[in-house]
Amino acid sequence: xxxxxxxxxxxxxxxxxxxxxxxxxxxxxxxxxxAATSTPSIVEAAGVTRGALYHHFADKQAIFRAVVExxxxxxxxxxxxxxxxxxxxxxxxxxxxxxxxxxxxxQGRTRLLLIEGPAVLGRDTIRxxxxxxxxxxxxxxxxxxxxxxxxxxxPIEALTSLLSAMFERAAIDVAEGEPTDNVLAVIAQxxxxxxxxxxxx
Amino acid sequence: xxxxxxxxxxxxxxxxxxxxxxxxxxxxxxxxxxAATSTPSIVEAAGVTRGALYHHFADKQAIFRAVVExxxxxxxxxxxxxxxxxxxxxxxxxxxxxxxxxxxxxQGRTRLLLIEGPAVLGRDTIRxxxxxxxxxxxxxxxxxxxxxxxxxxxPIEALTSLLSAMFERAAIDVAEGEPTDNVLAVIAQxxxxxxxxxxxx
DNA sequence: ACTTGCATGCAGGCTGCCTGTTTGTTAAAT
DNA sequence: ATTTAACAAACAGGCAGCCTGCATGCAAGT
Numbered sequence: 001x002x003x004x005x006x007x008x009x010x011x012x013x014x015x016x017x018x019x020x021x022x023x024x025x026x027x028x029x030x031x032x033x034x035a036a037t038s039t040p041s042i043v044e045a046a047g048v049t050r051g052a053l054y055h056h057f058a059d060k061q062a063i064f065r066a067v068v069e070x071x072x073x074x075x076x077x078x079x080x081x082x083x084x085x086x087x088x089x090x091x092x093x094x095x096x097x098x099x100x101x102x103x104x105x106x107q108g109r110t111r112l113l114l115i116e117g118p119a120v121l122g123r124d125t126i127r128x129x130x131x132x133x134x135x136x137x138x139x140x141x142x143x144x145x146x147x148x149x150x151x152x153x154x155p156i157e158a159l160t161s162l163l164s165a166m167f168e169r170a171a172i173d174v175a176e177g178e179p180t181d182n183v184l185a186v187i188a189q190x191x192x193x194x195x196x197x198x199x200x201x
Numbered sequence: 202x203x204x205x206x207x208x209x210x211x212x213x214x215x216x217x218x219x220x221x222x223x224x225x226x227x228x229x230x231x232x233x234x235x236a237a238t239s240t241p242s243i244v245e246a247a248g249v250t251r252g253a254l255y256h257h258f259a260d261k262q263a264i265f266r267a268v269v270e271x272x273x274x275x276x277x278x279x280x281x282x283x284x285x286x287x288x289x290x291x292x293x294x295x296x297x298x299x300x301x302x303x304x305x306x307x308q309g310r311t312r313l314l315l316i317e318g319p320a321v322l323g324r325d326t327i328r329x330x331x332x333x334x335x336x337x338x339x340x341x342x343x344x345x346x347x348x349x350x351x352x353x354x355x356p357i358e359a360l361t362s363l364l365s366a367m368f369e370r371a372a373i374d375v376a377e378g379e380p381t382d383n384v385l386a387v388i389a390q391x392x393x394x395x396x397x398x399x400x401x402x
Numbered sequence: 403a404c405t406t407g408c409a410t411g412c413a414g415g416c417t418g419c420c421t422g423t424t425t426g427t428t429a430a431a432t
Numbered sequence: 433a434t435t436t437a438a439c440a441a442a443c444a445g446g447c448a449g450c451c452t453g454c455a456t457g458c459a460a461g462t
Contacts, residue, residue, distance in 0.1 A: 051413045119320030155383035162367045162387050169366030182356035186363050193394020252440045
């Protein structure tokens with residue numbers, strides 16, 4: 001390692017070192033979990049010392065957060081790429097859910113974003129990271145559906161939260177072996193049921 | 202403390218000490234989280250030394266697991282007490298969901314069972330602890346509803362998992378301030394929608 | 403162009419804490 | 433009277449965060 005030692009400007013060094021540490025840390029966090037991943041093991045994998053890590057990150061949580069943020073952005077990008085405007089609100093919701101579940105199948109993604117993330121960083125922080133991506137678009141999608149009358153008037157915050165919880169569990173279940181078609185069938189049915197049934201019975 | 206020092210048989214001592222340690226640990230786990238709760242702080246709160254703790258529990262995870270198990274049993278008991286047989290399958294499901302959400306409002310319960318539990322003990326272990334209670338009865342309830350034709354034929358595992366994920370998020374949202382009526386309205390609508398809409402559209 | 407001075411990137415060691423283990427002591431059970 | 437359970441207390445690693453020191457990049461003055 002470090003054989004080349006090319007001339008690099010400081011901004012380049014910083015970016016490369018941070019990316020290197022985040023990549024190595026990601027693998028360890030995914031395979032062993034946050035608590036069982038020591039900072040010595042991270043820097044050993046990156047071929048540097050703990051001095052480097054603590055120069056770029058305030059503490060162990062900070063590098064974990066960097067890993068989670070990168071992961072969240074990757075998911076958001078995949079969903080945005082799969083978005084198909086022009087469809088009905090309900091169809092777009094279903095397509096978005098499918099894209100989300102598929103995007104979450106990258107190795108370790110459910111563990112990072114859905115299991116350890118909330119426990120290590122706290123639900124508020126995770127929402128701050130993911131919220132501006134995932135839930136926000138889901139919420140607007142639901143609002144549109146309500147506005148165009150294809151969805152009954154329901155408390156938007158609760159509706160968004162409960163549906164996103166369903167999507168998240170769907171991603172976990174698929175990652176654990178449940179056939180994608182099964183969870184998508186349930187999601188489709190729930191969305192269809194929400195749309196068809198009229199408010200009060 | 203320890204002023205009385207009454208004559209106690211060993212089984213009594215064991216039961217009392219375990220209960221005492223679990224109770225003190227519970228408070229600390231709830232307020233500071235698992236990682237930030239040290240075994241010295243637990244035994245200090247209980248007025249003993251770490252020798253006592255490690256005599257009764259194999260490791261730190263073991264006492265956390267004891268806390269989680271006690272919590273899970275309390276939830277199961279509350280739900281069982283609220284069960285009202287004789288209703289339609291769908292009404293029982295809704296009543297069960299409401300009982301679950303209410304039972305989960307005990308201080309720190311969502312954090313223990315839904316946030317830290319899966320991260321610390323792993324999803325498999327949590328399912329082993331909770332599974333025999335919560336999801337099992339939900340699954341049979343759903344199967345009954347499908348059998349009696351009030352619910353469409355859907356993959357039972359996926360359906361159970363996604364609905365329980367919704368209920369869990371509902372409990373978290375209520376614990377974080379969302380009005381109970383809001384989340385219950387969404388749950389009711391989802392259950393109603395599932396029931397009314399016929400299989401394929 | 404050169405050097406002077408500061409900032410940045412990183413290495414290595416130090417401290418305090420924590421977890422799990424082991425050894426020792428007291429009280430109960432047989 | 434032994435044996436065993438309940439606890440205390442000391443011990444042995446390991447880890448997180450901090451701090452100091454060195455080397456390299458960078459900017460400004462001359």
